[in-house]
Amino acid sequence: MCGISCVLSLSPSQLVLDKNIHKNLRKRGPNYSENITKTASSPYYQCLFSAHVLHMRGCLTPQPAQDSNGNVLMWNGEVFSGLTVRLDENDTDVLCYHFSAYNSPTDILSVLANIRGPWAFIYYQQTGPYLWFGRDFFGRRSLLWHYDTEKKTFTLTSVAACLAAHSQWQEVPAVGVYRIDLRAFAESGSLTFEVYPWIHAGESLSSVSHKSKWEAIPNNTSAVMNISGLSLTSPVCPMNMSIPLLSKDVEHSKISQASVEELEVLLESGRRKIVVNSLINVLSEAVRRRVQCLPFDTQIPSPPKSNEAAIAILFSGGIDSMVLAALADRHIPSDKPIDLLNVAFKLPEPKIQESAKKGRKQKAKSADSQTDVADSLEYSPFNVPDRITGRAGLQELIVLNPERRWNFVEINVTQKELHEMRQKHICHLVHPLDTVLDDSIGCAVWFAARGIGLIAEGNGKRGFTSSAKVVLTGIGADEQLAGYSRHRVRFKTSGHEGLVQELAMELDRISTRNLGRDDRIIGDHGKEARFPYLDEDVVCFLNSLPVAEKADLSLSRGVGEKLILRLVAKQLGLGASALLPKRAMQFGSRIAKMENSHEKASDKCTRLLTT
Ligand SMILES: *[C@@H]1O[C@H](CO)[C@@H](O)[C@H](O)[C@H]1NC(C)=O
Ligand SMILES: *[C@@H]1O[C@H](CO)[C@@H](O)[C@H](O)[C@H]1NC(C)=O
Ligand SMILES: *[C@@H]1O[C@H](CO)[C@@H](O)[C@H](O)[C@H]1NC(C)=O
Ligand SMILES: *[C@@H]1O[C@H](CO)[C@@H](O)[C@H](O)[C@H]1NC(C)=O
Ligand SMILES: *[C@@H]1O[C@H](CO)[C@@H](O)[C@H](O)[C@H]1NC(C)=O
Ligand SMILES: *[C@@H]1O[C@H](CO)[C@@H](O)[C@H](O)[C@H]1NC(C)=O
Ligand SMILES: *[C@@H]1O[C@H](CO)[C@@H](O)[C@H](O)[C@H]1NC(C)=O
Ligand SMILES: *[C@@H]1O[C@H](CO)[C@@H](O)[C@H](O)[C@H]1NC(C)=O
Numbered sequence: 001m002c003g004i005s006c007v008l009s010l011s012p013s014q015l016v017l018d019k020n021i022h023k024n025l026r027k028r029g030p031n032y033s034e035n036i037t038k039t040a041s042s043p044y045y046q047c048l049f050s051a052h053v054l055h056m057r058g059c060l061t062p063q064p065a066q067d068s069n070g071n072v073l074m075w076n077g078e079v080f081s082g083l084t085v086r087l088d089e090n091d092t093d094v095l096c097y098h099f100s101a102y103n104s105p106t107d108i109l110s111v112l113a114n115i116r117g118p119w120a121f122i123y124y125q126q127t128g129p130y131l132w133f134g135r136d137f138f139g140r141r142s143l144l145w146h147y148d149t150e151k152k153t154f155t156l157t158s159v160a161a162c163l164a165a166h167s168q169w170q171e172v173p174a175v176g177v178y179r180i181d182l183r184a185f186a187e188s189g190s191l192t193f194e195v196y197p198w199i200h201a202g203e204s205l206s207s208v209s210h211k212s213k214w215e216a217i218p219n220n221t222s223a224v225m226n227i228s229g230l231s232l233t234s235p236v237c238p239m240n241m242s243i244p245l246l247s248k249d250v251e252h253s254k255i256s257q258a259s260v261e262e263l264e265v266l267l268e269s270g271r272r273k274i275v276v277n278s279l280i281n282v283l284s285e286a287v288r289r290r291v292q293c294l295p296f297d298t299q300i301p302s303p304p305k306s307n308e309a310a311i312a313i314l315f316s317g318g319i320d321s322m323v324l325a326a327l328a329d330r331h332i333p334s335d336k337p338i339d340l341l342n343v344a345f346k347l348p349e350p351k352i353q354e355s356a357k358k359g360r361k362q363k364a365k366s367a368d369s370q371t372d373v374a375d376s377l378e379y380s381p382f383n384v385p386d387r388i389t390g391r392a393g394l395q396e397l398i399v400l401n402p403e404r405r406w407n408f409v410e411i412n413v414t415q416k417e418l419h420e421m422r423q424k425h426i427c428h429l430v431h432p433l434d435t436v437l438d439d440s441i442g443c444a445v446w447f448a449a450r451g452i453g454l455i456a457e458g459n460g461k462r463g464f465t466s467s468a469k470v471v472l473t474g475i476g477a478d479e480q481l482a483g484y485s486r487h488r489v490r491f492k493t494s495g496h497e498g499l500v501q502e503l504a505m506e507l508d509r510i511s512t513r514n515l516g517r518d519d520r521i522i523g524d525h526g527k528e529a530r531f532p533y534l535d536e537d538v539v540c541f542l543n544s545l546p547v548a549e550k551a552d553l554s555l556s557r558g559v560g561e562k563l564i565l566r567l568v569a570k571q572l573g574l575g576a577s578a579l580l581p582k583r584a585m586q587f588g589s590r591i592a593k594m595e596n597s598h599e600k601a602s603d604k605c606t607r608l609l610t611t
Contacts, residue, residue, distance in 0.1 A: 001028060001029070001054040001056065001076065001523050001526075001527070001528035001529075002028060002029045002051060002052055002053050002054055002063060002074070002075070002076040002158070003024070003025030003026065003027070003028035003029045003051070003052035003076070003157075003158045003159060003523070004025070004049075004050070004051050004052070004063070004074035004075075004076050004120070004121075004122055004156075004157070004158050005017060005021065005022075005025055005048075005049075005050045005051075005155070005156060005157035005158065006047060006048065006049050006050070006074070006122045006124075006131070006133070006155070006156045006157075007047070007048040007050075007153060007154075007155050008045065008046075008047045008131060008153065008154045008155075008180070008182070008185075009045065009046055009047075009151065009152060009153040009154070010044065010045050010152040010153075010185070010186055010189060011151050011152055011153060012044065012046070015037065015046055015047075015048040016048075017048065017050055017157075018161060018163070020161035020163065020428065021157055021159070021160055021161050022050065023161075024159045024160070024161055024428055024429070024524070025050065025052045025157065025158060025159060026052050027523075027524050027525070027526060028052055028054060028158060028159060028523040028524065028526065029051070029052025029053045029054045029526075030052070030054065030526045031053050031054055031055040031060060032051075032052070032053040032055070032060060032062055032063070033050075033051070033052045033053075034050075034051055034062060034063065034064060035048060035049065035050045035051075036048075036049045036064045036066065036072060037049070038070075038072065038124060038129075040129070040182070040183075040186070043183065043186035043187045044186060045182055045185065045186040047124060047131070047182075049064040049072055049074060049122070049124065051063035051064045051074045054469070054523075054526055054527075054528065056078070056469065056528060060090075061090040061092045061093055063075065063092060065092050065093060065096045067096055067097075067100045069100055069126050069127075070126040071096070071099060071100050071103075071123070071124060071125055071126050072123070072124040073092065073095060073096045073099060073121065073122075073123050073124075074121065074122045074123075075091065075092045075095055075096075075119065075121050076119065076120045076121065076141050076158055077091070077115070077117060077118055077119025077120065077121065077136070077141060078091065078117040078118055078119070078528075078530075079091040079094070079095075079115050079116070079117050079119075080116050080117035080289040080290070080535075081116040081117070081289070082114040082115045082116040082117070082235075083095070083098070083111065083114055083115050095111070095121075098111045099111065099123060099125075103125065103127065105179070105196070105226075105230055106230060108123075108125075108132065108177075109177060109196055109230060109231070109232050112134070112177060112232060113232040113233050113234075113235070115136070116235060116535075116536045116537070117136070118136050118138075118140030118141050118519075118530075118531070119135070119136045119140075119141055120133075120134070120135045120136070120141035120142065120143040120158065120172075121133060121134065122156055128181065128182065128183070129182045129183065130179050130180065130181060130182060131179070131180040131182055132177060132178070132179050133156055133172070133177070133178055134172070134174075134176060134177035134178055135172060135174040135511070136174065137174065137198050137232075137234055137235050137236065137536075138174065138510060138511055138515060138534050138539075139171075139173075139174030139510070139511020139512070139515045139516055140511075140515050140519065140529075140531055140534060141158070141515075141516075141519050142158050142159060142171070142515075142516040142517075142519040142520045142523070143156060143157075143158060143171070143172040143516075144156070144157050144158070144159070144160050144169045144170065144171055144172065144432065144516075145157075145169070145170060145172050145218060146160075146168055146169050146170070146218060147191060147218035147219065147220060147221050149219065149220040152189060152191075154180075154191055154218075154221075156172070157169075158519075158520070158523070159428070159429060159520045159523070159524070160428070160431055160432070161428045161431070162427050162428045162430075162431035162608070162609075168218075168219075168432075169431060169432040170216070170218060170432055171432065171433075171511075171512060171516045173216050173511075173512070174511040174512075174515075175195070175197055175198060176195050176196045176197035176198050176231070176232060177195075177196045177232060178193045178194065178195055178196075178223075179193070179194045179196070180192070180193060180194075181194070190220075190221075190222070191220070191221040191222075192221065192222050192223070192224060193217060193221065193222070193223045193224075194223075194224055194225075194226050195223050195224065195225050195226075196225075196226060196230050196231055196232055197225065197231050197232070198231070198232050198233075198234050199231045199232070199233065199234060200233075200234045200237070200238045201233050201234070201237075203238075205225065205229050205231055235536040235540075236536055236539045236540040236543055237540050237543050237544060238543065239500070239503065239504045239507070239543045240543060240544055240545060240546050240547070241500050241501075241504070242546045242547075243495075243496040243497055243500060243546070243547065243548070244496060244546065244547075244548040262559065263559070263566055263567055263570045263578060263579070264570065266563070266567060267567055267570060267571065272549070272567065275545065275549055275564065276564060276567045276568055276571055277571070278541065279538075279541060279542075279564060279565075279568055280327075280568055280571060280572065282535075282537050282538050282541045283323070283327060283532060283533075283535075283538055283568070284327045284330060284331075285535075285537065286532040286533075286535030286537060286538050287324060287327040287328055287330075287331060287472070287532045288327075288330075288331040289535070290470065290472060290530040290532055290535075291310075291311050291328050291331050291332055291470070291472075292331060307337065308337070308467045308468075309336065309337040309338050309339040309407060309466065309467070309468045310332075310336065310468055310469065310470065311328060311332060311338055311339070311468050311470050311472065312338070312339035312340070312341050312409075312449075312451060312466050312468035312470070312471050312472070312527075313325050313328065313338065313339070313340055313341065313471070313472045313473075314341055314445065314448050314449065314471060314472070314473045314474065315340035315341055315342050315390055315393065315408075316342065316386040316389060316390055316393075316583070316585065316588050316589075317342070317386065317388075317389035317390035317391070317392055317393030317394070317577060317580070318386075318389060318393075318474075318577070318580050318582070318583065318588070319477075319562060319565055319566060319569055319577055319578060319580060320474030320477040320478070320483075320533070320562075320565070321340075321393070321474050322393050322396065322397075322569060322574055322577040322578075323474075323565060323568055323569055323572065323574070324472050324474055324532060325338065325340065325393075325397055325406075326397070326400060326569070326572045326573070326574060327532075327572070328472065329397070329400060329401050329404065334401060334403045334404050335403075335404075336404075337404065337405035337406070337407050338404065338405075338406055338407065339407045339409055339451060339466040339468050340390070340393075340394065340397075340406060340407060340408045340409060341409050341411060341448045341449065341451050341453075341466060341471070342386060342387060342390040342408060342409060342410055342411060342448070342453075343386070343411040343413065343444055343447050343448035343589050344382040344383070344384040344386065344387045344410070344411065344412055344413065344589055344590065345384065345413050345415075345418065345444070345589055345590045345591040345593070345594050346381045346382060346412065346413065346414050346415060346590075346594070347381045347382070347383075347384060347590055347593065348381075348593070382410070382412045384588065384589055384590040385583055385587070385588045385590070386583070386585070386588035386589050386590075387410065389577070389580055389583075389588075390408065391408070392576065392577065393577050394406055394408045396574055396575050396576070396577055399575075400572075400573055400574070407455050407464065407466070408455060408456065409451060409453040409454070409455055409464055409466055410453045410454045410455070410461070411447055411448055411450075411451070411452065411453035412453065412454070413447050413591075415594055418443060418447075418591070418594065421443070421446065421447070422439075422443055422607060422608070425446070425524065426442055426443050426446050426521070427607075427608045427609070429442065429446070429517075429520040429521050429524050430442040430517055430520070430521070430608055431608070433516075433517050434604050434605060434608055435601065435602050435603060435604060435605055436595075436599045436600065436601050436602070436603045436604075436605045437586065437601035437602065438517060438605065438608075439595075439605040439607055439608050440585075440586035440591045440592050440595075440601075441514075441517075441518075441585055441586060442517060442521050443591055444585050444586065444589045444591050445473075445518055445521045445522065445585075446521045446522075446524065446525075448589075449471050449521065449522045449525050449527060449529075450525050451465060451466025451467075451468070451525070452464075452465050452466075468527070469526070469527050469528060470527065470528050470530055471522055471527050471528065471529050471530065472530050472531075472532060473518065473522075473529055473530070473531055474533060475510075475514055475515070475518060475531050475533065475534065476510065476531055476533030476534040476539075477533045477562060477565060478562070478582060479503070479506040479507055479510055480503065480506075480507060480533065480539065480542050480550070481542070481550050481551050481561070481562040481563075481564060481565055482499060482502075482503060482547075482550065482551035482553060482561050482562065483551075483561050483562045483582045484561075484582065484584075485582070486502070487499060487502060487503075487551070487553065487561060488553050488557075488561070490502045491553040492553075496547055496548065499547055499551075499553065500547040503547065503550075507539070507543075510534075515531070515534075545564075549564060550562075550563065550564050551563050551564070557581045558579045558580060558581040559579065561581075561582060562582070566578045566579065586601075595607070
């Protein structure tokens, strides 16, 4: 993970990067910072490249990376496969080499299209000269842009700062790779992006469905698709839009209510078992790649302190995070701990000082907990639904692997701290997104990923700070497997056809909804977010399945949505967590309760504005 930024200007005044932006970039990449400037005289332009590196693997590679021909690469990504990067190599250098050795647009695009893993990059190509930039197919790494018409200054950056009125940052749409012809810009004074869009294999350029998205460019700039028809081939196959012919499956009659036994009944079907095992294989491999590419792999002289975890998981105890934990367990040696980050926002104190017992009962009930764990707990204002399911999930993981130290990190956040951190840091990271939902999730993920909380020790608890540099998150499971309540609504009104269209649309917009934001939020701690459910092979596998195999919304809540993942959980030996209904993070962590409960999730959030 790195913070990268580039300022391109036709004005001769000295290039500066806003101080706050520089500070935010630095937090993403605390291990190495460097600026490089490139200028040309006739026609005149100048370019500042500012890179901030978080050291993840191989030897630390300084960025901006330069080759002997004067090309400059800034790479904020991970190559998990698709391009050979040996264990002792660093992916930045390997890419830099590829880009300079094979430098035609076709070559550059084909290298990028082959990469499996998240990325955002900026590349200055001396021959041309050109400025290339873009984000991976899903948009798993953030990149923002802004064009100042008056100063004729164009800026790209991983993270910005929310500076009152004039900050007009936008996320670079993850629809392809962009190229600026610097000479043409300098001569004409008008900024044009050439867009090389992502398309599915076999699809024609003219059918690029997200045309409206790639036209979402800064004011006073324009975009053209190259007439030569160059594009990037999508790393995933298109979604299987077929819908079941039979409206009712026989097996439904057997399913009355949510229970683990019912899942067993469903698993008896041979076809289902094959599909479930295939998903386990592909998801397990996705997790393996994400937990094994770590900084210490090659640092023989300094292995990590064995009592510190290298991997943390954003952990609510819900099915998405439980499956990730169970699979991570397969690939991380048992003597290494895993940090489970569980965030809770303080519940309002009960109004009357009723007996603690009564308060406790009510809490347990409102949390619709399926376990009786809550009953064994003292009342605490931090016993929010995700805390309760998190503890229950922890017990299941302990049963799964009693040898491992599972650090269940209780992260308690008070209103005071929330307000302080939102104003100081979080609002800048969420920007340019701005809704109530962005605020809730942004804040919840920021505190969770920071990893400062308490863990159990003996009969008490002690302060704990997670040192894991990699944070796994379950994002993508609900979007692909119909986990949200809106999926049920859609299914009720327009059946499988409507549902499958909804799923396709949600996968398409996941970068603008979530990924850029989550990357900026988690990156702020000098940690790297990794998204196993958005691994290319996982998405490709899920896309190939007809919708009815992923979810069956004619079954009850807690079974039907994300059905295939519940069966995976069952097969992996998990218990009651396999049947928890979806609870969105803003409710599970109770952050939504802390603020004005009358707002809608899609409203603009006034708390995010800086004063
Ligand atoms: C890079 O440039 C920024 C702003 O222009 C400056 O604040 C910062 O100190 C520079 N960093 C380095 C490593 O030179
Ligand atoms: C990178 O920076 C972080 C934060 O300052 C520090 O904890 C870590 O040890 C550094 N890593 C290396 C390999 O220098
Ligand atoms: C990065 O990897 C390249 C290729 O393996 C290697 O030559 C180079 O020394 C590495 N960079 C650093 C700073 O170690
Ligand atoms: C673009 O221009 C319109 C009209 O002047 C303005 O409302 C909008 O905020 C601008 N958008 C950006 C991102 O600058
Ligand atoms: C820039 O765009 C805005 C809004 O789209 C428009 O009002 C303005 O005239 C444009 N300025 C220039 C110099 O083209
Ligand atoms: C399209 O790309 C080719 C190859 O890079 C280039 O020669 C040509 O000028 C581009 N066309 C446009 C309209 O930019
Ligand atoms: C944090 O919350 C838990 C309940 O989930 C509670 O047991 C613990 O005492 C709280 N710690 C602090 C410091 O508030
Ligand atoms: C979609 O699923 C159906 C039913 O399993 C299968 O027959 C068909 O080949 C799939 N189509 C694609 C494009 O994968």
